[in-house]
Amino acid sequence: DTGVSQDPRHKITKRGQNVTFRCDPISEHNRLYWYRQTLGQGPEFLTYFQNEAQLEKSRLLSDRFSAERPKGSFSTLEIQRTEQGDSAMYLCASSLKLGTSGNNEQFFGPGTRLTVL
Amino acid sequence: AQSVAQPEDQVNVAEGNPLTVKCTYSVSGNPYLFWYVQYPNRGLQFLLKYITGDNLVKGSYGFEAEFNKSQTSFHLKKPSALVSDSALYFCAVRDDTGFQKLVFGTGTRLLVSP
Numbered sequence: 001d002t003g004v005s006q007d008p009r010h011k012i013t014k015r016g017q018n019v020t021f022r023c024d025p026i027s028e029h030n031r032l033y034w035y036r037q038t039l040g041q042g043p044e045f046l047t048y049f050q051n052e053a054q055l056e057k058s059r060l061l062s063d064r065f066s067a068e069r070p071k072g073s074f075s076t077l078e079i080q081r082t083e084q085g086d087s088a089m090y091l092c093a094s095s096l097k098l099g100t101s102g103n104n105e106q107f108f109g110p111g112t113r114l115t116v117l
Numbered sequence: 118a119q120s121v122a123q124p125e126d127q128v129n130v131a132e133g134n135p136l137t138v139k140c141t142y143s144v145s146g147n148p149y150l151f152w153y154v155q156y157p158n159r160g161l162q163f164l165l166k167y168i169t170g171d172n173l174v175k176g177s178y179g180f181e182a183e184f185n186k187s188q189t190s191f192h193l194k195k196p197s198a199l200v201s202d203s204a205l206y207f208c209a210v211r212d213d214t215g216f217q218k219l220v221f222g223t224g225t226r227l228l229v230s231p
Binding site: 004031033035040041042043044045048055056058091093105106107108109110111 | 121151153158159160161162163166207209216217218219220221222223224
């Protein structure tokens, strides 16, 4: 399967702990996105990378959240000092920018479900 | 700011009947519109998109959507529903200002009965 992969698929942690999620995009895709989805809601945008550069960040991305894409391939999303309100599905997506065309669809991974106790 | 409205939490249709899932949007520039489907415990799967051109867009699994600029709508349609089409459907929009984030609706659950 050459789609977007995410690890782990599930994470249960205690409030106050740090967690890190990994996303591996489709290999030739140069754009990578993180979204958060809570029950009964659509995904909400968190941040976006083009290659290794983080170009957009949502106000949802508080100081406790940090994302990296150090070599322009995989990405990590870290949440420090987790809170119960952080419980959600964290989705990663990737897309390909070719030349001046920026309208390609985003392909989503299966998500990491975070439960903060 | 962009926004998407999916006015129906759930749509019920009998197998073999046509289905429509409604979506309206608001953007400041020209819209780029997308439909995704989500099955339980899985990520979102891309169905189709409207960027420019023909107002009727055809996508995966026999789905199509009609872009209506005057009504700011992008309704998802299928001529003949299958039980396997039962899932959660999301409409999403972004504008043409260069920002890449997608803004999603709250989703519509489609239930196709045998």
